[in-house]
Structure formats: structure tokens, C-alpha cells
Amino acid sequence: MKVAYFPGCSLHSTAREYDQSVRAVAPALGVQLITVEDWNCCGATSAHSLDPVLSLALPARNLARAQAAGHQVVVAPCAACFNRLKTALCQLEEGGEAAQTIQKVVGFRFHGGLQVKSLVQLFWEDVGVGAIRRRVCRPLEGLRVACYYGCLLVRPPEVAAFDDPEHPRAMDDLMAAIGAEPTSWAAATECCGASLSLVRGQVVERLVSTILAWAQRAGAEAVVTACPLCQSNLEMRRPAHIKMPIFYFTELMGLALGLPDVKRWMRAHLVDPAPVLSRFYPGVGARRGG
Amino acid sequence: MLLSGERVRSRLVTKVEEMSGQRVLGCYQCGKCTAGCPMASFMDPVPHGVMRLLQLGQVSRAMRTAAVWMCASCHSCASRCPRGVDLARVMESLRLLILRGGEPKVRPEGLPAELLMRAPQQALVSCARKYQG
Ligand code: SF4
Numbered sequence: 001m002k003v004a005y006f007p008g009c010s011l012h013s014t015a016r017e018y019d020q021s022v023r024a025v026a027p028a029l030g031v032q033l034i035t036v037e038d039w040n041c042c043g044a045t046s047a048h049s050l051d052p053v054l055s056l057a058l059p060a061r062n063l064a065r066a067q068a069a070g071h072q073v074v075v076a077p078c079a080a081c082f083n084r085l086k087t088a089l090c091q092l093e094e095g096g097e098a099a100q101t102i103q104k105v106v107g108f109r110f111h112g113g114l115q116v117k118s119l120v121q122l123f124w125e126d127v128g129v130g131a132i133r134r135r136v137c138r139p140l141e142g143l144r145v146a147c148y149y150g151c152l153l154v155r156p157p158e159v160a161a162f163d164d165p166e167h168p169r170a171m172d173d174l175m176a177a178i179g180a181e182p183t184s185w186a187a188a189t190e191c192c193g194a195s196l197s198l199v200r201g202q203v204v205e206r207l208v209s210t211i212l213a214w215a216q217r218a219g220a221e222a223v224v225t226a227c228p229l230c231q232s233n234l235e236m237r238r239p240a241h242i243k244m245p246i247f248y249f250t251e252l253m254g255l256a257l258g259l260p261d262v263k264r265w266m267r268a269h270l271v272d273p274a275p276v277l278s279r280f281y282p283g284v285g286a287r288r289g290g
Numbered sequence: 291m292l293l294s295g296e297r298v299r300s301r302l303v304t305k306v307e308e309m310s311g312q313r314v315l316g317c318y319q320c321g322k323c324t325a326g327c328p329m330a331s332f333m334d335p336v337p338h339g340v341m342r343l344l345q346l347g348q349v350s351r352a353m354r355t356a357a358v359w360m361c362a363s364c365h366s367c368a369s370r371c372p373r374g375v376d377l378a379r380v381m382e383s384l385r386l387l388i389l390r391g392g393e394p395k396v397r398p399e400g401l402p403a404e405l406l407m408r409a410p411q412q413a414l415v416s417c418a419r420k421y422q423g
């Protein structure tokens with residue numbers, strides 16, 4: 001299966017280990033990722049676009065490039081990029097004046113027939129849990145994880161149009177497929193505070209400590225996420241006494257699939273994953289800023 | 291406060307409705323948005339209180355609330371509202387009204403360097419969009 005890959009800014013900076021693990025796991029599952037040529041920032045607006053033209057032209061340009069390259073599916077690993085690209089797609093599909101203006105600004109004609117998916121969605125819907133399970137060579141048996149969806153993977157429901165916005169299970173299914181034990185917990189779709197982390201750190205610390213406390217209470221040893229901002233907030237703004245590693249779902253998948261670069265990805269973590277992972281992978285550990 | 295038709299349907303209320311695409315009188319004050327809002331404990335008034343202010347034509351007061359900036363655009367309120375009111379959009383329109391009227395709320399040069407190094411790119415972009423318009 002060939003899909004257009006939109007890495008997004010975060011995966012080129014602080015979330016490099018997410019990018020690396022995505023680029024390793026996808027081909028191992030038979031998915032060929034072709035990076036959208038000359039892609040640009042998705043715009044990461046804080047809420048819905050109130051000015052559809054201004055805020056949707058940026059993501060729409062990426063869709064135009066994917067369409068020009070003949071792709072049918074654009075996949076974004078980052079939840080926020082997924083939200084922006086999908087919002088742009090919805091607006092283009094809806095048609096009307098806004099869609100016309102966006103096409104004029106970007107300089108392309110939208111043909112339709114394009115899909116935007118998050119990577120979780122692609123693995124869950126198109127690769128399938130069964131196919132993933134068959135490829136696992138190092139099952140993470142007994143690893144109790146809390147799958148954290150946050151906001152933009154499933155909300156707003158009319159845009160994401162994926163899984164259940166209140167009780168999503170796609171990531172839980174993926175974790176079960178690699179042998180881990182997803183726990184049922186209360187904060188799966190709570191907000192981590194997003195970019196308030198930059199200006200109201202203490203507020204985010206309170207949100208994060210509640211989220212992690214729920215994860216602990218549910219018996220989780222680690223939290224699994226699909227969003228660079230969730231990952232960074234949960235690790236950076238956690239209370240000092242909670243040493244729970246926060247993994248990208250692709251990192252754990254790579255581990256279970258026996259991929260060679262796992263150690264390299266894990267070095268970038270702020271919370272040492274060794275206590276949780278060494279029983280599956282001796283010698284895996286964190287080295288700050290690696 | 292003296293309520294009147296003009297006050298309730300002020301120019302600013304119309305502006306908020308236009309920008310957000312939401313009807314403020316659509317809200318029936320059930321409080322479900324507030325119940326699920328992760329930021330409600332840092333807000334006073336809370337999200338449905340902001341809606342109430344708008345219903346009463348008190349847009350300027352709504353614009354001065356902490357709620358407007360505390361809102362993390364998590365979309366919980368919008369996806370749960372039984373009346374289909376997209377409160378996340380209402381909050382965004384209030385922020386834009388404020389920003390269009392003047393100064394950016396946050397300047398990137400004022401943020402600690404260590405934080406700027408560590409924070410994912412998307413946090414910087416969305417923070418800039420939120421606080422600078
Ligand atoms: S959930 Fe909707 S109807 Fe209920 S108070 Fe909030 S905005 Fe109003």
C-alpha cells in the first residue's frame with residue numbers, strides 16, 4: 001500500500017523519534033510512505049478556522065501537492081496536522097465560496113477522491129489488527145499501557161470522523177495486537193493543555209498530573225500517544241514523583257516487530273524507559289537529548 | 291442591569307455570531323460544556339457563563355474573562371453540547387476580536403529559551419496563532 005506521508009514540523013524537530021519510528025514501522029507493515037514533496041506547515045491553528053481561507057490555504061496546499069503526485073491517501077502521524085489537513089479536506093469537499101477561494105489562493109483544482117487519515121487510523125483500518133499481530137516477533141506481553149488519545153485524534157467528531165470521540169479504541173486495539181495490555185482508564189480523551197504549556201506552565205502541570213494519576217490508578221506502567229505535543233507535555237510537565245514513560249505508539253510497535261533502531265528512538269525520552277522496557281529489550285535506555 | 295433588545299442584539303454579539311457561525315441564543319445553559327471542560331477550574335466565569343454573558347449582550351465583559359485565554363481549544367464542549375453550539379469557535383472568535391483590536395498577548399521573545407528549545411514546533415506555531423492572531 002502506497003500513501004502520501006505528511007510528517008509536519010514537530011516530527012522534524014523535537015519529535016524526531018516519532019518520525020524515525022513511523023518510517024521504520026510503516027514499511028514493516030507493508031505501507032510505503034512517500035513524503036509529500038515540498039510540504040509546508042499545516043498552520044496548527046488553536047481552534048476551528050474562523051477565516052477558512054486564511055487558515056485552510058496552508059493545509060490545502062499540501063493536499064494539492066499530494067493530489068498532483070497522484071495519491072489517494074494522505075497520512076499524518078501528528079494529531080494536530082491530521083486535524084488541519086482533514087479540516088481543509090472537509091471544506092474542499094463541501095464546496096461553496098470558501099472552497100473556491102482556497103483553490104484560487106493555492107492555485108489548484110480539487111478533484112475529490114482524496115482521503116486524509118491519521119497514522120493510527122491507517123494502521124487500524126487499512127493494515128488491520130490481524131496483519132499486525134501476525135508480524136509481531138517480540139510480543140510485549142504483560143506491558144500495561146494507558147492509551148492516550150487527547151483531543152485532535154478524535155475531535156471534533158464531524159472532522160475526525162473516526163472511532164468513538166468519547167471512548168476510542170483504535171490505539172488500544174493496536175497495543176493489544178502487539179501483545180500489550182491496554183488498561184481502561186478515565187483520561188483517554190482529556191486535554192493535556194496543548195500550547196498553554198508555553199505560557200501557563202503551572203496550569204498544564206495540574207492537568208498532566210491528573211492525567212498521569214489516572215493512568216497510575218488504572219495500573220498502567222506507561223502511556224501511549226500519537227501526538228508530539230501530548231508526548232512532550234506529559235513528560236515535561238509531569239510531577240517529579242511520577243516516572244512514567246510516554247511512548248509514541250509506533251515506538252512500541254517497532255519494538256514488538258523486532259526493528260533494529262528501537263534503542264536510538266528511546267534515547268530521546270526525558271523519562272528513562274528502561275525500567276518498563278528492559279524485560280522485553282535488555283539495554284534499552286534513555287540518554288537525554290540523544 | 292437593564293436588558294433591552296438593542297443591548298442583547300448588539301453589534302458585537304452579531305459580530306461574534308458571524309465570526310463563529312454560532313447562535314448564542316441556541317445555548318440553553320445546561321452546563322454540559324463546563325462539566326467536561328478541562329480548564330473550567332481556572333476560569334471564572336466558566337464556559338457556559340461566558341455564553342450567558344453573550345446572551346445578555348455583554349460581549350466586552352466576555353472578552354475580559356480569563357476563560358477566553360485559558361481555553362485550550364480541546365473541542366470537548368463542542369462535541370458534547372446537546373444544542374450543537376460550538377463553544378470552541380465562540381472562544382476563538384472572542385480571542386480574535388481582542389487581538390484585532392490591539393496588541394498581541396504573548397511575544398515569543400518573552401518566553402524562556404529552554405522552553406523554546408524543548409517545546410515541539412506545533413506548540414510554538416499554535417501558541418503564536420492563538421496569542422498573536
Ligand atoms: S453545553 Fe451547549 S447548551 Fe449546554 S450550556 Fe454549554 S453551550 Fe449551552
Ligand code: SF4
Nearest residue numbers: 327361362364365367
Ligand atoms: S474548547 Fe475551550 S471551553 Fe471548550 S472544553 Fe475545551 S478548554 Fe473548555
